[in-house]
Amino acid sequence: MLIKVTCAIIEQFGRVLITQRSETMTQALLWEFPGGKIEEGETETECLTREITEELNLIVTPTQRLTPVQQQYPTYTIELIPYICQYNRGTIQLAEHKTYHWVTLADLNDYAWCPADLPIVKEYLSLQLTV
Numbered sequence: 064m065l066i067k068v069t070c071a072i073i074e075q076f077g078r079v080l081i082t083q084r085s086e087t088m089t090q091a092l093l094w095e096f097p098g099g100k101i102e103e104g105e106t107e108t109e110c111l112t113r114e115i116t117e118e119l120n121l122i123v124t125p126t127q128r129l130t131p132v133q134q135q136y137p138t139y140t141i142e143l144i145p146y147i148c149q150y151n152r153g154t155i156q157l158a159e160h161k162t163y164h165w166v167t168l169a170d171l172n173d174y175a176w177c178p179a180d181l182p183i184v185k186e187y188l189s190l191q192l193t194v
């Protein structure tokens with residue numbers, strides 16, 4: 064079964080928000096773009112804005128869809144669907160994650176990412192370089 068997951072590349076002041084999964088989550092302690100599983104009847108962007116509010120207490124607007132990534136993990140497969148998002152309002156309150164960082168593009172490669180995120184980081188960096 065393919066589990067569809069959306070994730071948000073939230074931009075503000077030239078940095079992007081990344082979150083570290085907690086010890087008790089799957090992919091424990093790895094870094095990710097916040098988001099989560101699409102629920103029945105939900106669009107990708109509805110899922111994303113719901114998850115970002117639930118997990119971080121932030122209001123964001125998805126602005127650009129990047130290329131989805133299929134990733135097989137030992138017991139399940141996900142399709143991770145990334146969106147660049149603009150921060151609107153809210154102060155971060157972590158509901159599930161261990162911590163978060165606002166990182167410059169130059170530092171994005173220094174984190175221990177969930178495997179599915181590696182192609183997304185690469186695509187995102189390549190887009191910024193061509194601007």
Ligand SMILES: Nc1nc2c([nH]c(=O)n2[C@H]2C[C@H](O)[C@@H](COP(=O)(O)OP(=O)(O)OP(=O)(O)O)O2)c(=O)[nH]1
Nearest residue numbers: 068070088089090095096097098099100177179180
């Ligand atoms: N939200 C998010 N999940 C990601 C990313 N990269 C990646 O491999 N994943 C995986 C981790 C999880 O297995 C799944 C997303 O599930 P989730 O964020 O709803 O996690 P969850 O804690 O509800 O999942 P579970 O432990 O209940 O199975 O996708 C990412 O950048 N963002």
